[in-house]
Amino acid sequence: MATPWLALLAGPLSYGIAAPALILDDVARATRTDEQAAAAGVTAFGWGIALGTPLLAALLARSGVRAVLTVSAVLLGAGTLLLVLVPSVPALVAGAAVQALGSAGLTVTAMKLADSARQMGVVTASLAVVGATGPLTGALVADLFSWQAALALPLLAVLAVPAACRGTTSPDAAPASFDPLGMVLLSLLVTAAVLIPHRPLVAAPVTVALLLALVAWIKIRPEGFLPAVVARNGRFLAACASAFVLGVVNFALLYAAPDLLREHAGWDGTRSGLVLLAPYLLGGFCSGFLVAASVRVPRRVAAAALLVTGAAASLLAAVTTAVPLLLAAMTLGSLAAATGQGALALQATGVVAASRRAEALGLFNLAYLLSVAFGPAIAVTLAHPAA
Secondary structure, eight states: OOHHHHHHHHTTHHHHHHGGGGTHHHHHHHTTSOHHHHTHHHHHHHHHHHHHHHHHHHHHHHHOHHHHHHHHHHHHHHHHHHHHHOOSHHHHHHHHHHHHHHHHHHHHHHHHHOOSHHHHHHHHHHHHHHHHHHHHHHHHHHHHTOHHHHHTGGGGGGGGHHHHHHTOOOOSSOOOOOOHHHHHHHHHHHHHHHTTTTSHHHHHHHHHHHHHHHHHHHHHOTTSSSOHHHHTOHHHHHHHHHHHHHHHHHHHHHHHHHHHHHHHHOOOHHHHHHHHHHHHHHHHHHHHHHHHHHTTSOHHHHHHHHHHHHHHHHHHHHHOOOHHHHHHHHHHHHHHHHHHHHHHHHHHHHTSOGGGHHHHHHHHHHHHHHHHHHHHHHHHHHHSTTO
């Protein structure tokens, strides 16, 4: 499949994450609530892409590209319609979740169809570049049309579906018998994990209990919904954990940026969105080259460099009030996360059998995209602790 179509198939997912960043106040006014409640839509989107990625990756492994594209496009369209037509918080949460399920399916398919490090770099760079322009694009679309139109931007990905269908592939392997309990346990685990930033005292113990139950079930059903050969692979798990950490740093900085710039520079949302284009576009564009180059660097060196860069970004943002240094922190966060998503995905899928690549991609992206539920929630909570 041509590389530009892969970028279009994957990139608009980031609009669901980034486009609301500067319009949460508009959403809050329209739904007669506060910004924390409005941010529940972003959390729901994070839940949807985190859960939808392994579910639709399993469908991809079993049924092939065309089935996943069809299901994903229907989910994306249905969720967008709900967001656009019903201006209320429950509809916002439900619509964002359904929309995200579809976006996740299209993105994991794009990553599966990427047949080289260069194409993988373009796919992940498209996610980062769209994320960089997302806050400003969302604000401009909201000003020109409505906040619902801004939340509908992920629907742009369906434009690439016909081209992706022409590059359909057969399933990776003959499917094993369906494992409903494994699917339910993973779904509940993702749901509980997403709720940790909002209800930590309840959600954290439930998450641990579900994780232990899922580990026990994998021992009983090693060829089930969560294959033991993937879930027990230490290198795979290390890549997933690193991607999650980098994602949390990046998305927290993305949502903290408007408040930080308002506090330290007195800038409004539109000006902040314009200024933030520079660090996030720089991080996104550079990541495409770095992902392609990462295959020539030892795995541990690449992973360590990414984690150090992410740590430097969070530390710099926490201790400085100088705008140039804040922008530098955001550049580092974007660069580490976007490069990490591509480079670590190549590492994660490179240590499992080819027949398990789709499922491994799904689980890896689950780890990375789960950070979408944590980063914005952390940023909003820190900015509005008494809300």
